[in-house]
Amino acid sequence: MVCLFRFTVIFRRSCNGYGADKQKLSEGKDLIRFFSIPCKPTKTNGGRTRNLKEHDPNKWDSFVAYNKRDVETEIAIQDKLSKFPMPEAEWDNYFLDQLINDRGIKLDLELVTQAIKCDDLIRSELISRMKEITKLENPNSVKQMREWLQTKGVETDSLNKAAVTHLIETNEGEIKEVLQLRKQLAKSSVKKYAAMENVVCRDGRARGLIQFYGANRTGRFAGRLIQVQNLPQNHISDLDEARALLKQGNFEGLTNFI
Incomplete structure (x- = not known):
């Protein structure tokens, strides 16, 4: 099964052999850093926090050329991918991923x-x-x-x-x-609980926990933030009672129970 995202990565990595007129300019990262990221104010740059066109016209021209090449590369990728339409089953997986992450997973914050x-x-x-x-x-x-x-x-x-x-x-x-x-x-580790506290949204739900095609080599879903896929199996026979004791703050009773 051909995956859109994997094909894009492979194509980009092989771009150097695609032709000089389609290659992204090697100085692209430096140009992005110069014009698209705030700069540190110094005496030399007059205390500015942004580099604009007038601050380096030559770099600006290169930046414009870089963006034009980037668009050309994207068009070339689209042309390549048009020969390998995305299977409906793969789109279903992508939609499921978006649905899960939009809805989020409810957390018992207590x-x-x-x-x-x-x-x-x-x-x-x-x-x-x-x-x-x-x-x-x-x-x-x-x-x-x-x-x-x-x-x-x-x-x-x-x-x-x-x-x-x-x-x-x-x-x-x-x-x-x-x-x-x-x-x-x-x-004694509660790293996942601490992660839950850090990522929970205002409505008590955690989002962005599953990433579609997060594993680049296999194309599998990948866990993020809390890593819910790594939660250990729980074999406590009376789990509801254990949870109730914990939420009540009855730690002594919980220890005896376990």
């Missing part, structure tokens, strides 16, 4: 807020317990934790997930407890 609060509380408790045992200023620091382990006769080159799991299996007492706390701390 749950999002409480999840972040719960995470802050759990992280605080875990770090406090680690400090109590290790007496370290920052027990979450890899350097400080490795040094503390060395004082206990434990040598390790890494504190990644696999290394911590192995050390937990081969140690006892406070060493094992600290490593278990560190493992729990690594699991």
Whole structure:
């Protein structure tokens, strides 16, 4: 299946072999930066924040020529693509993408807020317990934790997930407890909830989460902003009750429930 967007990219990349009269001028990016992007005011440029035609007539002429070539290139692309009409099924996918993103996905902001609060509380408790045992200023620091382990006769080159799991299996007492706390701390992540807070619209919906043909090589949809396609499966048997406890701020009850 030929995709409009992929064909456009391929054509542009091969434009250098298409003919000098159809090539985009190599200085195009510099010209766009000069005329289309605000400039920093200096004594040399008289304190202006925009470069206009009168500030560099020669560059302006080149900029005009660049835009003419750009239009010619687009026309050439359109001519090439006219021989490969877009399949209706592909248009259906594109329309679906637009429909999803226009409508947006409703977010439960109360749950999002409480999840972040719960995470802050759990992280605080875990770090406090680690400090109590290790007496370290920052027990979450890899350097400080490795040094503390060395004082206990434990040598390790890494504190990644696999290394911590192995050390937990081969140690006892406070060493094992600290490593278990560190493992729990690594699991405590609410990055997606924070992303939801950052991208939610005024109506409580998040938009622009799915991009049509976002994966350039395969043509698949791509996730953006929250990356909803990467949300883990949830196998909690009483999920509604867990959500209710979280929204109520009953974090102790939630811990016992889970």
